[in-house]
Amino acid sequence: MRVVVLLSAGRHPVSGRAILPPLEAQAIAMALALDPHCYGLHAGCTPDGVADAPGYGLPSLDLLTIDADVDPVPALAADLSKRKPDLIVAGRRGQGGNDTGLLPYALAEALHLPLLNDIVSAAQEDSDGMGRFEQALPKGAKRRVTMLLPAIVTVHPLAPAAAPFAYAKARRGTIEFREGPSGEAAPGLFETRSRRARPKLMRQADAESDGGGAAIIDPDPDDAARMIVDYLERLGVRRLRNEASRTTDHRD
Amino acid sequence: MRIDRASHSVGLVGGPGREEAVAFEANVRIVDEPAFTVLAVLGASNGRLSRFDRQILGAGRLLADAGEGGGAVIAVLPQAADGLGEAGADRAIIRGGGDFADVAGRAEAFLALDRTLTPRHWLFAENGPEADLARRMAIRLKEPILTDVEHLTARQAVRASHGGLREEAGPPPRLMTIQEDRVASYADRPCEARLLDAQTVSADATDSAIVESEIVPGDPSSMALAEADFVVSAGNGVSDFDAFHRLAAALKATPGASRVVCDAGLMPREAQVGASGTVLSADCYFALGIAGAPQHLQGIAGCEHVIAVNTDLHAAMVERAGLAIVQDAQKVMPALLHLLREGET
Numbered sequence: 217m218r219v220v221v222l223l224s225a226g227r228h229p230v231s232g233r234a235i236l237p238p239l240e241a242q243a244i245a246m247a248l249a250l251d252p253h254c255y256g257l258h259a260g261c262t263p264d265g266v267a268d269a270p271g272y273g274l275p276s277l278d279l280l281t282i283d284a285d286v287d288p289v290p291a292l293a294a295d296l297s298k299r300k301p302d303l304i305v306a307g308r309r310g311q312g313g314n315d316t317g318l319l320p321y322a323l324a325e326a327l328h329l330p331l332l333n334d335i336v337s338a339a340q341e342d343s344d345g346m347g348r349f350e351q352a353l354p355k356g357a358k359r360r361v362t363m364l365l366p367a368i369v370t371v372h373p374l375a376p377a378a379a380p381f382a383y384a385k386a387r388r389g390t391i392e393f394r395e396g397p398s399g400e401a402a403p404g405l406f407e408t409r410s411r412r413a414r415p416k417l418m419r420q421a422d423a424e425s426d427g428g429g430a431a432i433i434d435p436d437p438d439d440a441a442r443m444i445v446d447y448l449e450r451l452g453v454r455r456l457r458n459e460a461s462r463t464t465d466h467r468d
Numbered sequence: 469m470r471i472d473r474a475s476h477s478v479g480l481v482g483g484p485g486r487e488e489a490v491a492f493e494a495n496v497r498i499v500d501e502p503a504f505t506v507l508a509v510l511g512a513s514n515g516r517l518s519r520f521d522r523q524i525l526g527a528g529r530l531l532a533d534a535g536e537g538g539g540a541v542i543a544v545l546p547q548a549a550d551g552l553g554e555a556g557a558d559r560a561i562i563r564g565g566g567d568f569a570d571v572a573g574r575a576e577a578f579l580a581l582d583r584t585l586t587p588r589h590w591l592f593a594e595n596g597p598e599a600d601l602a603r604r605m606a607i608r609l610k611e612p613i614l615t616d617v618e619h620l621t622a623r624q625a626v627r628a629s630h631g632g633l634r635e636e637a638g639p640p641p642r643l644m645t646i647q648e649d650r651v652a653s654y655a656d657r658p659c660e661a662r663l664l665d666a667q668t669v670s671a672d673a674t675d676s677a678i679v680e681s682e683i684v685p686g687d688p689s690s691m692a693l694a695e696a697d698f699v700v701s702a703g704n705g706v707s708d709f710d711a712f713h714r715l716a717a718a719l720k721a722t723p724g725a726s727r728v729v730c731d732a733g734l735m736p737r738e739a740q741v742g743a744s745g746t747v748l749s750a751d752c753y754f755a756l757g758i759a760g761a762p763q764h765l766q767g768i769a770g771c772e773h774v775i776a777v778n779t780d781l782h783a784a785m786v787e788r789a790g791l792a793i794v795q796d797a798q799k800v801m802p803a804l805l806h807l808l809r810e811g812e813t
Contacts, residue, residue: 227631312631316615317599321607330572330677333600346679354511354596355697356686362679405612406638411628414619416649418769431792433781437803440793444754444775444800445807447791451773452516452550453698453752454720 217340217347217365219251220301221274222292222320223258225265227312234265239307241272241378243371246338247305248273248379257295259288259396265312270389271381277389280396285403289319291396293326301366303347308334308370314404317370324368332363334372497657499558503537504588507581508557509598512545518751519772520593521545522555522653527620527646528591529556529654534622539588542664544581553661556654561664570678571597575604582609587642594645602645613643618650688722693739693746696722698754699771701741704728705757705778705797709735712756715801718808719754726758742767757797760785 221244226237247254256277258266261284269277280291296304309317324331337350341362351359352372432443448454508528510521517525525543532539543557552560563577578601582590592602594616606613614636619626625640688696701724702712716723725735727742741748743763753771758764760776760783768774768788776789777797786792793800 227633229631229633232631232633313629314636315629315631316603316613318603318606318613318615321603325607331604332678333571334596352596353683353686355513356688356691356695358684358686359681360684361681364677364679367677404636405641406614406636408629408634408636411633411635414626414650417652431781431786431789431794433794435793435795437795437799438807440777440795440800441803441807443791443793444777444804445811447775448719448752451752452514453773 217251217303218299218301219247219254219303219305220296220299221247221254221256221269222304222306222323223256223266223269223277224307224310224319225258225260225262225312226310227265229311234312236265236268236272237307237311238378239309239311239371239373240269241381242373242375243305243307244269244272244274245378246335246371246375247303250303250338250340257292259291259295260284263391263393267391268381268386270391271383271386273379273382273385274389277391279391279393281393282396282399283401285401286399287402288396289322289326290399292323294397296323297327302345303338303365304329304368305338306368306370308372320368320370327368329366329368330363331368331370332361333370335369336372336375338369495657496553497558497659499532499538499540499660502532502540502558504532504535504539505542505559505585506532506539506589506591507542507544507585507587508591509578509593509601510543510545510549511593511595511598512547512549515547515549517549517551517555519653519770520595520648523648523651524591524593524646525552525556526653527644527651528589529659530620530651531589531591531622531640532558535588541659542585542587543661544578548663553658554654556656556659557661558659559662559664570681571600571604572678575601575608578605579608589640590643592643592645594647599645602643606643609643611643612641613645614638614641615645616647617644618647620644620646620651688720689717691722693722693724693741694749696748696750698722698752699724699741699748699750700754700756701725701758702729702735702756703758703797706801707798708801711801711805715805715808718805721754722750724748726764727761755785755789756801758785759783760788 223240226235228235256269256274259280259282263279282291306320309315332349334352335349336352339348341348345365347363347365349361351361352374353359506528508524512521528541532541540558541556542559543552544561544563546563592598614625614627617625617627624637626635626637629636698721700716700719700721703726706712724741725739727740729735730737730740743766747767748771750771752773753768754775756777774789775791776785777793777800778786779796781794
């Protein structure tokens, strides 16, 4: 199985120093488990930050040089359609650029590939041309997916931790510079400015919540138990009774 | 004996008595001929609106009320849910399909919806499947999208970029995903939440590349406390921890504990709820034998529903709870276990 890891130039959120985004280090670890000869791909103007990738175990790295502010999707799509990897692994969001998380989707559209987001594990299916993935869902749920390859997957932060950075590996890895297609600098659609920190809303019991409701004094424990279960079921927090008849309908 | 504190402080809307019920009906806010529409895509798993869902509707309400002529907020959700009107939805569309399954197919269905309704805004939660859906739609529609919006007014939407060092701002575009706890939920007169039957979206289109998929629900007993939606917590009033763990498993809740219990080594430190432990984002909190020190109450400030079992009527936790049982937790636990075992058979 031929695997490519898409890499992006990251910025450290505090120091502003060029780094490889931690998610992409996790993506490298996932890709190495599938294909020990996987390679990285980056389209940008400098190797800052991305040059750390070999230190996380990536054997080789291709750098398509394009001008700053040029959309990297055409360059990446042209390269990937030539080399036809089985699996393209990317982080779910960048960290240091636009950070929209749109690039994998744009690439999937350009290459006509299916996309699976937020995966936490990947394995090759025994029969060829298929992969088994685990997708992270809200509230700790997971979705196991068997999918036809080639495909694009994005890595979720809950994926296994990245290998530690090793200086010797960083020195040993090879970086190949290639000229990317030239393009027009795409002006941003929105105004950018330095960030103003805005506090999140305080999490408080809302007006419609039930603080200061009923207090039941010294009930029989069995009555108390029934009241608690009724309350939970009325709120819809848990369906505790007649579970057998209900397990089927929310697993589609 | 039953003390009902709620009856002393009836809110703005409704109350007991028939006259007020009629007034309540008249008080419903109806937008008959909206000048435009705002679509709010809700996760609403298990048929209930989460706080995040209500915030998305709040954002929709904000944009709908600010536009000229007044717009209507249309909630798009997988199954019918309670409290849609109170949360600010004028209309509702039931899209069918599961909570998470097959986002690619759903994106196609939503594109069809986009052509028929031509909404002014689409609002999504920056959360798992909805975030995925929003991005797929942005690419298919070739439209700009502001993702992970952290500040929203009628005039501008702002999101962080460049690793949080810079921000992007502009007038609210048509497609947006909203970050959690950034937009206040709606808290005015209830809206109509009329069901649009004809608009029921079917999600038959499927992602052809996916051969097989299966959803594995999260295991509450091993879930991190911060992401749990229902936490049952033990305090100094609990001495039988074996029964407590069995109760947590039977309730399908994540076990937590107060500082006293963790200090005593009866529960692991990861289970500690409160200012020096985990600040919860759970919907419901069940406190067994916890008096409610201020530091503990800080940890559950975001919990919408609280159930307390405590021997002290004057405990702060009893004051905070929606359902407070003044009784020994050690007696209530076996009764609950017995009741739940009965319910299974």
